[in-house]
Amino acid sequence: MTIQWFPGHMAKAKREVQEKLKLIDVVFELLDARIPLSSRNPMIDEILTNKPRIILLNKADMADEKVTNEWISFFAEQGLQAIAIDSQAGTGMKQIVAAAKEMTKEKFLKMAAKGIKNPRPLRALIVGIPNVGKSTLINRLAGKHIAKTGDKPGVTKAQQWIKVGKEMELLDTPGILWPKFEDEEVGLKLATTGAIKDTILNLQDVAVYALRFLSEHYPARLKERYSLTDIPDDIVELFDAIGKRRGCLTSGGAVDYDKVAELVLRDIRTEKLGRLSFEKP
Ligand code: GDP
Numbered sequence: 520m521t522i523q524w525f526p527g528h529m530a531k532a533k534r535e536v537q538e539k540l541k542l543i544d545v546v547f548e549l550l551d552a553r554i555p556l557s558s559r560n561p562m563i564d565e566i567l568t569n570k571p572r573i574i575l576l577n578k579a580d581m582a583d584e585k586v587t588n589e590w591i592s593f594f595a596e597q598g599l600q601a602i603a604i605d606s607q608a609g610t611g612m613k614q615i616v617a618a619a620k621e622m623t624k625e626k627f628l629k630m631a632a633k634g635i636k637n638p639r640p641l642r643a644l645i646v647g648i649p650n651v652g653k654s655t656l657i658n659r660l661a662g663k664h665i666a667k668t669g670d671k672p673g674v675t676k677a678q679q680w681i682k683v684g685k686e687m688e689l690l691d692t693p694g695i696l697w698p699k700f701e702d703e704e705v706g707l708k709l710a711t712t713g714a715i716k717d718t719i720l721n722l723q724d725v726a727v728y729a730l731r732f733l734s735e736h737y738p739a740r741l742k743e744r745y746s747l748t749d750i751p752d753d754i755v756e757l758f759d760a761i762g763k764r765r766g767c768l769t770s771g772g773a774v775d776y777d778k779v780a781e782l783v784l785r786d787i788r789t790e791k792l793g794r795l796s797f798e799k800p
Pocket of ligand 1: 604647
């Protein structure tokens with residue numbers, strides 16, 4: 520289910536996250552490692568203000584490792600710690616807890632100095648746009664399947680803390696924030712990676728964007744996947760070449776551009792073209 524974001528929803532989402540922030544020590548800002556900027560909520564700095572924050576570059580298993588490392592350096596230059604993770608496989612989970620402990624160390628030392636003998640576990644919240652992997656990460660950290668994947672607007676329940684080892688607790692409902700809308704390229708990147716549903720943007724537009732991007736940045740992979748000797752500059756010719764190779768044809772034998780678009784996007788999202796990053800710092 521896709522949330523339609525209207526101004527009222529955004530205001531409510533912001534309010535809900537800020538309400539949750541009162542309870543927590545550290546925020547995990549979940550981003551898609553393939554598109555760290557495009558998968559960011561546009562008001563995130565304003566919403567989180569001065570809360571300690573750790574950036575988690577999720578789906579790092581699908582992203583270009585070299586580029587992900589560049590992103591980690593990029594965020595470090597801005598004073599933000601970023602960690603590459605794969606919530607599906609559970610890679611990076613220990614690092615997350617260690618980083619959260621480190622980030623809240625002083626706060627807990629101060630509590631200890633005030634004479635609090637058995638300090639409570641540190642409390643964390645996951646925030647991010649839809650489909651970035653929040654529920655998957657919560658399930659991973661919880662070690663069992665408690666959070667439902669997928670967003671269910673309108674379904675509210677009492678908030679609960681999930682124990683993550685002895686020293687951390689995680690709020691069982693993530694903060695769901697809206698994606699950027701204004702920039703067309705952001706939308707195309709979100710659609711290419713599957714963060715927004717195919718029905719929102721025109722499928723062929725998204726595939727045109729993706730194929731142009733691959734032609735420029737990953738030409739060898741494109742050639743290999745679709746057995747092309749060279750990549751035509753003309754996008755229609757490229758669609759034709761892929762369509763003919765892959766038999767994406769209408770009953771009359773012409774190339775079916777929708778089928779080509781579907782095929783290419785499916786291939787990208789299922790890693791048939793390898794690990795891809797659509798944004799560089
Ligand atoms: P949410 O809307 O932010 O809660 O996102 P979900 O947890 O429902 O995840 C959206 C999709 O991304 C699901 O199909 C997950 O299986 C997939 N996913 C989540 N994390 C990862 C990851 O680290 N790697 C990969 N390959 N897929 C992931």
